[in-house]
Amino acid sequence: MIAEIGIDYNLCKDPLGCRKCLSVCPSVIFVCGPTKIWKGRETDPSEYRIAGRYFDKCSGCGDCVKVCPTGAIKVEFLPREQLAQQFRIERAAQLKERNS
Amino acid sequence: MxxxxxxxxxxxxxxxxxxxxxARRLYKVRKEGKEAAGSDADPQSAGMxxxxxxxxxxxxxxxxxxxxxxxxxxxxxxxxxxxxxxxxxxxxxxxxxxxxxxxxxxxxxxxxxxxxxxxxxxxxxxxxxxxxxxxxxxxxxxxxxxxxxxxxxxxxxxxxxxxxxxxxxxxxxxxxxxxxxxxxxxxxxxxxxxxxxxxxxxxxKGHTVAKVDREKCTGCKSCLGRCQFKALNLEVYTSKAYVDMDQCFGCGLCVTACPTNAIELFDRENMPGLAENW
Structure with a gap:
């Protein structure tokens, strides 16, 4: 099974300041990056977003869900084959577009 | 090479x-662009x-x-x-x-x-x-x-x-x-x-590879925990450090941790089996 990690960005507003999920995750699944880069100033923390980048390494321990103060993280598991099928379709579409 | x-x-x-x-030059001619306005970044691609x-x-x-x-x-x-x-x-x-x-x-x-x-x-x-x-x-x-x-x-x-x-x-x-x-x-x-x-x-990978001198290694385990590339462990049955040379990146962290100088860095290019393993 492979994790599907959902973040509710209406609830998660200051991921870099909070960083609880980043800190607790035993598998370092999350990444917290800027959505904007500005010339002459740092990106505002509100322009940072968490994502479950390495979701294929998630064990499903649930620590991130427990530690999140706003309840913004949802982790569900899907059969690997279901996801594999979905990504194969994406790949086929990509190849089709390239060859057209 | x-x-x-x-x-x-x-x-x-x-x-x-x-x-x-x-010696990169300090100035280069830049195209006018939207950069100052705050260009979009993908948080997923953050990090080197x-x-x-x-x-x-x-x-x-x-x-x-x-x-x-x-x-x-x-x-x-x-x-x-x-x-x-x-x-x-x-x-x-x-x-x-x-x-x-x-x-x-x-x-x-x-x-x-x-x-x-x-x-x-x-x-x-x-x-x-x-x-x-x-x-x-x-x-x-x-x-x-x-x-x-x-x-x-x-x-x-x-x-x-x-x-x-x-x-x-x-x-x-x-x-x-x-x-x-x-x-x-x-x-x-x-x-x-x-x-x-x-x-x-x-x-x-770097230009060197670590090799264990099995005569000199006392099995003290000082080097264990130093490797960041999953290339080092204890060969338990002989109680000697084991470096997976194929996996070694040649950083030398294990070398400087050894109190008996039992691990040495060798030139990757002088090891035919690893010379092209970058």
Missing amino acids: CWVCEKYGNKGEKWYLNPENY GAGVVAELVKARISGNLEWEEEIKREALEHAYQTHFGQVVTLDEYLQILDIAYPLAKMTCGCRRVQRGMPDDENFTCMGIGPGMYKWERWPETYRGGVEFVTPEEAKEWALMNHKEGRVQTVDVFGTPYIGGLCQCEYPGCVAVRNRIDYDFKFLL
């Missing part, structure tokens, strides 16, 4: 010891060489090797012309600190994005070269500010980092210009992690 040395080394010297590769991870993960899960190879091939073709890194030894790192100038301590972007490390605990990278004089143009890259240091201060800091167990690397920003000296580890460093977990060769 390593392909970067072949192209950018000075007569067979290592490319990162060639002063020319630190991470732009392809999302795609790689999909290819991995779908078990499509051809797709995975294609992602890597295309990404590396671009990376090797623009932005990549290589492991160096402590000695080489100290030599570089005498070649490059100016030197400015800065925060590690990888550990910030992967662990949310607070800036004051995260000054483990070093920006180098004339480009550092204009760091304030793009403060997000240097989040937390920079601290210019003398070569002597930089060396002391590098020795401390080595002692604490960080791997030392050179990082190119616009091949062949080296703009960063990083001190990396698994899994906090995105480049190390992507190399180890996804075999994405954004980070090249």
Whole structure:
């Protein structure tokens, strides 16, 4: 099974300041990056977003869900084959577009 | 010979010891653009060489090797012309600190994005070269500010980092210009992690390989825990350190931890079985 990690960005507003999920995750699944880069100033923390980048390494321990103060993280598991099928379709579409 | 040395080394010297590769010009003509207005960034691609991870993960899960190879091939073709890194030894790192100038301590972007490390605990990278004089143009890259240091201060800091167990690397920003000296580890460093977990060769192995002298090794285990590349463990049944030389990146962290000098660095290129293993 492979994790599907959902973040509710209406609830998660200051991921870099909070960083609880980043800190607790035993598998370092999350990444917290800027959505904007500005010339002459740092990106505002509100322009940072968490994502479950390495979701294929998630064990499903649930620590991130427990530690999140706003309840913004949802982790569900899907059969690997279901996801594999979905990504194969994406790949086929990509190849089709390239060859057209 | 390593392909970067072949192209950018000075007569067979290592490319990162060639002063020319630190001499990036300070000014270049820029095209007018929307950059000042705040350009979009993909949070998923934050961290050194991470732009392809999302795609790689999909290819991995779908078990499509051809797709995975294609992602890597295309990404590396671009990376090797623009932005990549290589492991160096402590000695080489100290030599570089005498070649490059100016030197400015800065925060590690990888550990910030992967662990949310607070800036004051995260000054483990070093920006180098004339480009550092204009760091304030793009403060997000240097989040937390920079601290210019003398070569002597930089060396002391590098020795401390080595002692604490960080791997030392050179990082190119616009091949062949080296703009960063990083001190990396698994899994906090995105480049190390992507190399180890996804075999994405954004980070090249170094020019040396560690070898254990089994006569000298006493099995004291001082070296255990030093390796950031999953290349070192205890061979329990003989009670000797075991270095997987095929997996070794040649950083030398295990070497300096050994009290009996039982681990030594050898030139990768003098080992026919490993000479092309970058």
